[in-house]
């Protein structure tokens with residue numbers, strides 16, 4: 001994003017082909033004015049880069065990592081294994097199995113290595129960003145206020161359009 005402040009949220013994904021899904025997370029972070037970075041990082045294809053990214057994240061000032069991947073989606077879990085930052089996993093919809101493979105790869109972590117797993121696809125990406133902002137909002141009153149406004153607007157919009 002154009003903001004020069006250091007990123008608080010890292011949005012990473014296994015492939016450029018995941019961007020159509022993961023851009024929903026970036027859009028929400030943009031909307032709330034949360035400094036973030038978006039990177040392609042793959043446990044399978046760029047394992048050394050993934051290790052470096054996960055290990056450096058905390059000292060670079062990141063506070064939450066959103067990791068999206070499809071198919072054999074090992075990225076969120078492998079990143080969570082190498083950082084104590086909260087990791088939110090987004091199962092990207094796969095062509096062969098519609099994302100069920102991605103979901104099961106991300107959600108069944110062994111006890112001791114948590115990944116907060118979201119829904120498959122774009123809703124999951126959007127909610128991952130909203131959850132990241134709720135986490136950041138615990139210590140940032142301005143984000144807490146914006147989250148109250150977001151929820152109120154959402155409710156108002158539904159109520160205004162409730163007559164069919």
Ligand SMILES: Nc1c(C(=O)O)ncn1[C@@H]1O[C@H](COP(=O)(O)O)[C@@H](O)[C@H]1O
Nearest residue numbers: 014015017042043044069070073074075
């Ligand atoms: N699941 C992973 C990982 C990983 O977990 O490290 N790296 C790439 N991929 C996934 O492979 C799918 C197909 O990738 P391509 O479209 O590049 O062939 C993507 O959804 C990506 O997340």
